[in-house]
Amino acid sequence: MANWSGGILTAAGQALQAKVEAGTKLxxxxxxxxxxxxxxxxVGGLTDLVSPQAVLGISSVTAKDKLCTVTGIILTSNVATGFYAREWGIFAKDGDRDILYMIAIDPNPDYVPSSDAALKVSATYAMNIAVSNAANIACTIDPSGLINAEMLAQAAGLVQRNTAYEQGDIRYDPQLFRHDWYLECETAGTTGSAILDLSNATLGSKVTDGTVVWIIKRIATQDEIYFELDDQGDIMPKLAQ
Known part of the structure; x- marks a missing residue:
């Protein structure tokens, strides 16, 4: 079972981090x-992994509570030779250079099988980076990178099971009766494991979901104007109801 150490900044990473704390975007x-x-x-003097075996495009970066979670996904069908994943590195831009920013080490590594293994699998690797300002983080998202179901749901704003939400969070559920309705978290908590039954949902009604309470609202502007299609397919503004 994987047991990664906390991320350790290289010497180049420490120099870059000093710039980031002074206002440079990471x-x-x-x-x-x-x-x-x-x-x-x-680790301090390294400019690359000791024995790099695979390069992963960054699939997602999320920030919350001064922690930035960087995620990459590897498909074993793209691995020429199987290996034990003992080292994990994040790279970053420093001027016109691409530097090894941070390393994690696993003394009890998992085996990543090669493409000729009978079973083809994918593995997700994520690292948390402490940041003082989430707005000061940027990343190069690989357009050919993979995403998992959780990333897709987050990108679409879909409500997820067994997930913590805070008051005011907005999510969508494909079972809502109308496409212009959404769920707003009224009571913070953690959603349940069962899919919501919204077949009888009405605008303004409240839905208990685990310890979360959602209220069903309608998409509208701040001045209570919403938009919908008329019989001819034209978009028409109307007062929110």
Whole structure:
């Protein structure tokens, strides 16, 4: 079972971090996995993994409570030779250079099988980076990178099961009767494991979902104007009801 150490900044990463704290934007570019066996004391002087085996495009970056979670996904069908994932590195831009920013080490590594293995699988690798300002983080999202179901749901704003939400959070559910209705969290909590039954939902009604209470609202402007299609298919503004 994987047991990654906390991320350790390289010397170049520490120099970049000092710039970030002074206001420079941190631009993350890619992730690498390797099977090298460096010690934590060796990390400072590294400019690359000791034995890089796979490059992962960044699939997503999310920030919350001063933690930035960077995620990459690897498909074993793209791995030429199987390896034990002992080292995990995040790269970042520093001027016109791409530097090894941070490394994590796993003394009990998982095996990443090659493409000729009977079972083809994918694995998700994520690292948390402490940040003082989430708005000061940028990343290069790989357009050919993979996403998982959770990333897709987050991107679409869909409500997820067994997930914590705060008051005021807005989510959507494809079972809502109208496309211009949405769910707003009125009572913070964690959603339940069962899919919501919204077949009888009405505008303004409240829905208990685990310990979360949602209220059903309608998309409208701040001055209570909403828009819908008329019989001819034209968009018409109307007062919100």
């Amino acid at each position: 631009e993350l570019t890619k992730i690498k996995l390797g099977d090298g066996a460096e010690n934590i004391s060796d």
